[in-house]
Amino acid sequence: MITIAAFYRFAPLPDPAALRGPLARLACGRGVKGSILLAPEGVNGTIAGEAAAVEAVLDRLREEPGLEALSAKVSHADAMPFGKLKVRLKREIVTMGRPLAPGDAVGDYVDPADWNDVLRDPDTVAIDVRNDYEVAIGSFAGAVDPGTAAFGDFPDWWAENRARLAGKRIAMFCTGGIRCEKSTALLRAEGVADVVHLRGGILKYLEEVPETESLWRGGCFVFDDRVSVGHGLTPAGHVLCHACRRPLAPADRERPDWEEGVSCRRCIGTYDEADRERFRERMRQIELARARGGRHLGG
Structure with missing residues (x-):
């Protein structure tokens, strides 16, 4: 059984390059594969391997100031879902064209158990901030699909649609929560006061909310060989086209x-x-x- 850990945390990393080598050596030495992004604004990754090896990599990250509270969403697979390890230096850990600065306010968190109430509120607009090909295979019933090909397109979409959403509470969601942190920070910076997002993202919702009570429809795209997961984080049966990666x-x-x-x-x-x-x-x-x-x- 392979342990898969998805994680991120926004925290100032003064020297991401200095962390890259030791982290890669530790992960490779323990047989851990996957992807880790390091940037001045924090860390983002999904890794897989034996449970103890994955935890060792997470513990190394937690040694960095600001990453002490790093947590991970853990799932399991019968086979290794990654072919190799990549530890990369980036300008942002999720690209929106606007790095998150220390102290930037983000939206209020809503726990998965309370998310259905948010979706059913007639004065709330739920926005799926994932890419169009992700939304195409699954989303929450009634959510707005911006139709963006990349997350970096979201600021322009918001600028074009802000007026028609004025006066509504904005509720955002994404796969694991990282894109919601940035998108809600953008809205807060532009003066939108009533904005919330799903704590732990879709994956946490699918893990915790019983299928009989769920408002999720379809599969949730994940960036590994499982391609998509459903309730209970079990594979949802999608495959990847290796030509277009959809x-x-x-x-x-x-x-x-x-x-x-x-x-x-x-x-x-x-x-x-x-x-x-x-x-x-x-x-x-x-x-x-x-x-x-x-x-x-x-x-």
């Missing part, structure tokens, strides 16, 4: 435009035949790696 439902694989690793209904008109032949060669290499009991980095 999630697909099982029915999408029955369509004539589906070719594993080469094309799907979302990207069939995007790439030319030279691209698709290149993708086919990558799939051949992936299959060879599988046959040898290994894993190709492109798969």
